[in-house]
Amino acid sequence: MGGCEILAVIIDDEISSKVARMIAGEDAVRIVLFLKRMGKATNDQILAETGMRLNDIRKILFKLYNYSVVQCDRLRDKETRWFIFNWRFQPDQVEGFIVNMKKRVLGLLKMRFEYEANNDFYYCGTQECDKYTFDVAMEQVFRCPVCGKRLQHYDNDDIIRILRDRIGKIEKEFPT
Secondary structure (H helix, E strand, C coil): CCCHHHCCCCCCHHHHHHHHHHHHCHHHHHHHHHHHHHCCEEHHHHHHHHCCCHHHHHHHHHHHHHCCCEEEEEEECCCCCCEEEEEEECHHHHHHHHHHHHHHHHHHHHHHHHHHHCCCEEECCCCCCCCEEHHHHHHCCCECCCCCCECEEECCHHHHHHHHHHHHHHHHCCCC
C-alpha cells in the first residue's frame, strides 16, 4: 500500500474502536468490534447483536465502507430475490486510514506553521479576544476591535517551536 509499513502496528480493539468512533460515532464501535469477532455478518446479524435500528446500521456501515474500513459482498437470496450484504472488517485498511489522517494533520500543521512564521501578531491581553495580524492591527489603529484596549506585539515563538516539533515528529514517520 505504500506507507502502511510506517505504522507497523497491530490493529487491536482499541485502535479499531478509535477509528470507528472517528468515522461514524459510538455506535460504529459496536458494529466494528462485532465484525472483528465474527469475521463477517449480515445486516440482520448486526441488528440482532446490537439492537440498533436497521437504518442506523446501514448508515454507519456505508460511512465505514466509504473509508474502506469495512467491505461487503452482495448476494441475491434465491427465494426472495432480495440482496443480502455480508460485511467484514478490513484491519489492513484501518492502518491506511491512520496514515492518511496523519498526512492530513501534517498538511494542516504546515499551513498553520507558515501562517504563524510569516506574520507579526498583536494582542490586547484579554483572554476572550483574538490576536491580530499586523495588517489588521494597523487598520484598527492598534486598538482591539472587541474590547478597545491597546494592541501589543504578541510573541508567538513558542507556538512556532511547538508546531515545528510536531511537524518533525510526524515527518519522521514518513520516509522520503
